[in-house]
Structures are given as C-alpha cells and as structure tokens.
Amino acid sequence: MVALAHTPSSAERLRAMDGFLTEAWLDQVRHDERLRPLGVEVRFDRGVAHLTGEVDEPAQLRLVREQVGRLAGVFGVWCRVRVGGRDPVVVDLGCGATKQWPGNLGLDIFPAPGVDAVADLSGSLPLADDSVDVLFAVHILEHLIDFLPLLDECHRVLRPGGVLHVMSPWWGHVNAVADPTHVRLLDVQTVKGICVMRPPGTPRWYPLHAGSDGASIFADLTPLGPEDDGPTATHLARFFD
Template identity: 85%
Template sequence: MVALSQSPPSAERLRAVDGFLAEAWVEQVAYDARLRDLGVQVRFDRGVAHLTGEAVDAGQLRLVRELVGRLAGVYGVWGRVGVAGRAPVVVDLGCGGTKQYPGNLGLDIFPAPGVDAVADLSGSLPLADDSVDVLFAVHILEHLIDFLPLVDECHRVLRPGGVLHVMSPWWGHVNAVADPTHVRLLDVQTIKGICLQRPPGSPRWYPLHAGCDGASIFADLTPLAPDADPPSPTHLARFFS
C-alpha cells in the first residue's frame, strides 16, 4: 500500500519506467521458451501494460498476464487479446466519449459519441451471463455510493477467466476529493475487501494484480467459482497489507 506522503511519479519518470519495462519484457521473451512465437504484443504506458494481438489458447494468455504482472513497476495489465481465433468481447463501463480500445462496447448512463448502449450502472447490466471477456471500470466506482452491486454484475457477465480492470483515484491524492461528483474514496485495501471480506454467498474474486501509483489505484480481478480455492496468503502478500 502506498504511504500517504508518497507523491505520484512524474511524467518523465513514468516514461523512463516504461522504457525499462519494455526492455525487461524483450529479455523475458528472449529467454523464456514458453513465449517463443508469441502473437501477443505488449506495450507499456505510464506503468500500465497493454496486451493486444492473439494468444493460441487461454493458457498462453494467462501466462503472459502473469509474467507481465510480475515486472517491477507495473500497476495494471490491461488488454484486448483474441484467443484461438475468437475476437474478445470487451466492454467499457461509463465510457463517455472515450474507450480504452477502439472496438470496445461502450456503456454509459448518458448518450454520447462512442456510447453503444445507454445503461444505469447502478442497476443491472444489459449483458447476458458469461458473455464478456474483459470489462473496464475506469473512473467509475468512485461515482457510485454503493458500487458492490455493479461489481456483482461484472462477476455475472464475465466468462470464466475473464477480467475486470479497475482504475480509480487513490483516497490520499487531491484528485479523489477535487471532483464533487466523487462520492466514494478507494484504496488498494478496498480491493482486498472486495475479494476477501464479502458475506458468504457473495460473488468471489481472485486478484490478478493490484497497485497504486500515488494518484490512482489499479486492480485486475477475475471471477472465482463458488467451489474454487481462495487465493493463497503468498499471492495476497504481493498486493495487500
């Protein structure tokens, strides 16, 4: 967890870190036989890894996500990757006029260019069960008094192995309180609570990645089946205190 006194990295430092991460990934690919002939491209932007291209199967995509996420300085692992010839279904929640990747389905409460369907994110999502590969909730949760129903809806619509990408202002940064439409304050420990401190019978999540850059928190979550093993203490120790 980031200390309250820590300032977010400067744009110059973030560019330098992105350069380091790109070099580290090239070396990883060169020395790891599992990544030979990889069809997934990895780009780094302000500490967020962006995965595009195509994986031969779901296992290869999981491997790439895991290995990229282990690199020091990565805050989140986002992506739009096809698997075995099938294009992914990717949805931007509360996208406004800006989508994370062209071709994503955009949902928002207000109609705007780029919004494909108007939907109240505090209610049910107009999406079928197990129909989505990737969901983006970028600067959304802080606008909802109770965001857990939306998180539960994300669990419902994601396919097994799907990923929910969260980005929100960190509570210790001025951005969290400067916008009067923000009604919730979040921390990386909030993500821990979503994954581990829900009542019995609530949808369960496995944290693939979580972090904070001093201004924003990031989390990549995948649904857990009701009978699946919980994340191990060693895995949780990577992200949570």
C-alpha cells in the same frame, strides 16, 4: 498513526519506467522459451501493460499476463488478445465519449458519441450471463455510493477467466476529492476487501494484479466460481498489507 501520502511519479519518470519495462520484458522473452513463440505484443503506458495479438488457447494468455504482472513497476495488465481465433468481447463501463480501445462496447447512463447502449450502472447491466471477456471500470467506482452491486453484475456477465480492469483515484491524492461528483474514496486495500472480506454466498473475485502509482489505484480481477480456490496468503502479500 497517520499514513504518509505517496508522491505521484512525474510524467518524465513514468516515461522512463516504460522504457525500462519494455527492455525488461524483451529480455524476459529472450530467456523464456514458453514466451518466444507467442504472438502477443506488450506495450507499456505509464506503468500499465497493454497486451494485444493472438494466442491459441487461454493458458497461453494467462502465462503472458502472469509474467508481465511480475515485473516491478507494472500497475495493471490490460488485455485485448484474440484467443483461438476469436476476438474478445470488451465492454467499457461509463465510457462517456472516450473508450479505452476503439471497438469496445460502450455503456453509460448518458448518451454520447461512443456510447453504444444507455444503462444505469447502479442497476442491472444489459448483458447476458457469461458473455463478456473484458470489462473496464475506469473512473467509475468513485462515483457510486454503493459499487458492490455493480461488481456483482460484472461477476455475472464475465466469462470464466474474464477480467475486470479497475482504475480509480487513490484516496490520498487531490484528484480523489477535487471532483464534487466523487462520493467514495478508494485504496488498494479496498481491492483486498472486495476479494476476501465479503460475506459467504456473495460473488467472489481473485486479484490478478493490484497497485497504485500515487495518484490512482489499479486492479485486475477475475471471477471465481463457487468451488474455486481463493487467493492464498502468499498471493495476497504481493499486493496488500
């Protein structure tokens, strides 16, 4: 059976969906007394929720993430939220001259404006264990023949509860094959494989969110410890076949 390609949403529809999501979130906050007192601002940009602001404790941030991620039409939940008065440590992998947010630490194999440290992403990251709150891997994985070592490094450097944000071209869109430097094709199902199909003893991931807009795939992953429970079949069914 040949899979039918998704039709990417138009820019006009994505802008309209952002308006719908903004209204839906404000309505949810009005009706959820757990959310009303929290100092988190949520902005939607082409289906990606951008969270900023401040909360007192990690559980409050997890609550906001979970509730935003449940809205239909949200492809990813990207966070830069202060927790307990501390700014998050956010690292852009392969940032080039463009960081996802100003103030992020930028790593790339080539020096460029915005690159704070030169690093080969196919090797070890120049970051300490459990030192990072948020990692961005935006349009990176498709450039690596074997991206699993990079994911293992991301697992090592993320603090418990930290998040890896992934964005890559969807395999069925022309963007996936138009760039001759792309050496891997990815699907949302690839994210499922990362989370549940790796051998025992390798770093484990829990999918907070995963989706596709027909042009790109998105995934928000948090590291699991050796004793942590993995995702249930019910949770996986939200995102994967």
